[in-house]
Amino acid sequence: MLARIDLRGSTPTLAELRRALPRGGTDVNAVLDTVTPVVHAVAEKGTPAALEFGEKFDGIRPPSVRVPAKVIAEALEGLDPQVADALRESITRARKVHADQRRETTHTQVADGGVVSEKWIPVRRVGLYVPGGNAVYPSSVVMNVVPAQEAGVGSLVVASPPQRDFGGWPHPTILAACALLGVDEVWAVGGAQGIALLAYGGADTDQADEPNAVLDPVDLITGPGNIYVTAAKRLCRSVVGIDSEAGPTEIAILADDSADPGILASDLISQAEHDVLAASVLVTDSVELADAVDAAVEQQAAATKHRERVVTALSGEQSGIVLVDDVEAGLAVVDAYAAEHLEIQTRDAAAIADRVHNAGAIFVGPYAPVSLGDYCAGSNHVLPTSGSARFASGLSVQTFLKGVHVIDYDEAALREVADKVVTLADAEDLPGHGDAIKQRFAGSRR
Incomplete structure (x- = not known):
């Protein structure tokens, strides 16, 4: 064999x-012609386009994009106790590992009066995609949500395809896993249209003043999916960050x-x-x-x-x-x-x-x-594929953090290195850069 x-x-x-x-x-380029109109339609028309494509591809239109809290709670209530216990153990162990991945702010004194710090800021809002195809993947909920939570992400949404067998909602085991993790925002949308809706956002109803009507776009999308999901992530990466093309x-x-x-x-x-x-x-x-x-x-x-x-x-x-x-x-x-x-x-x-x-x-x-x-x-099971482990890492707390340098120099510290900055600016034929330094020391300053 x-x-x-x-x-x-x-x-x-x-x-x-x-x-x-x-x-x-798989050749992602082979499906770009199919996926591009989907992404563009959702970018232009928002939720109505996403729901239309979902009905076309999944054969079901959910009652709403956002899954009601009651449906999520009922999914947990109906979950097999043994599955619930296994998920709790998975969550506990994942939290132990990912909690140790947290980053600390560093402060480097480059010179007297000159300090460069690096602080780690969580991505503001993330979209976590959980596929629904040959199998049900509550474990993917755990692997995406836990590192995002441990990173301190303040707003996250799980998106998973609607299922005809479950009234247009995502699979109840997926919803139950969300409940165990304290995730209260779940969208019943999948495929390329789901990725596009995460990237561009929309409204759940025509009544903008209704609770939970606004579907805010995200800043980063993570999670595996089929070739159409991967193609959509590629097309949306100029608008949002993505973890990888799995x-x-x-x-x-x-x-x-x-x-x-x-x-x-x-x-x-x-x-x-x-x-x-x-x-x-x-x-x-x-x-x-x-x-x-x-x-x-x-x-x-x-x-x-x-x-x-x-x-x-x-x-x-x-x-x-x-x-x-x-x-x-x-x-x-x-x-x-x-x-x-x-x-x-x-x-x-x-x-x-x-x-x-x-x-x-x-x-x-x-x-x-x-x-x-x-x-x-x-450990995390969202990992680099197709040989990309040569240069890429699996999903972790770091995926959801941004390293930001904070530069704090006083007058004396800048004066000490000013001539070097001007010299390098001149070497690159960018005199305005040098002038920005000279201006600070021209004449008397209050």
Whole structure:
């Protein structure tokens, strides 16, 4: 089922590795012609356009964009107690981790009388997108909301597609997760039109004086979605900030012959069940392990609930087994691949993991599967995809903070460096910059 790439006996360059490794992904440009009119219509007409597109694409028009507080409360009341307990544990652990990510203001005395400080200001208002497609993702509510709250964001809205089976509201498990987190503003809107409405705002009714009628635009949009959501985020990023252009989920596993093939197979399948475009890649120096994993994948995939989806993903060009000479060569491969999720299942796994440069999140040893990170590790599961872990980070408190420099110089401190500023301004042929310094010391000043 899994294709093989044999790199043994070779020393490929980084460029050759990137070309050789399995990589799927989606072409956002291919849907821009479809998404652009949607975004432009919502930008111009607001809520009516968003609702019209939602009815066209989702087959349902919600009673209102903003979900009433009563509906959110009832969703929590009706939530399975075991699911509620699991979500509470997920929230507790996520808060512990993200609380430690808070930034402190720094003050640097550059010279006597000259201080540069850096303070961290929360984004004023954020829109957190939670998809609704092949699965229900209350965990994505947790992963987006917790870091925003821990960053001190004062205003946030969760947007999720309306569901025909639930009266036009988002899935009740999504709403229940919002209730557990204290989120009281939820919009029943999804897809490209949902992203556009978050960016441009609108009004929920024709009666502007009604409570909650105004749908204020946001300053930053985070959260994963399908290719249409990704395209809309790209189109709206000149108006709002975005976290990333997320691609299909992916897992890479670096393993040697000490690993359990059944565990490896189950971890590859766990990512493949997300989407037919999901990528599952095993990197190993053991042909025997590769054969055993292949056999285990065949057996487990035949019995899994989403068999068709899993088999399609594992058989796709984005998935496969990469054979290498040794773990050292395997490290080079996984660094070149820069996986969203990277599992290390080798001898001395912690030491190997410590040498990884490129990964969205690293899972060490057989008892730290990606599934743990998806729900209850305390880490965040909104991570960079498509190789962007080479330069990008996962969602965190930092995503929702702006670092602002505060420059405080007195007269003596400025006078000390004035000639240097003028010299550099002249070197760049910007005499007005220099004059702005000279003016402060021209003649007597009160």
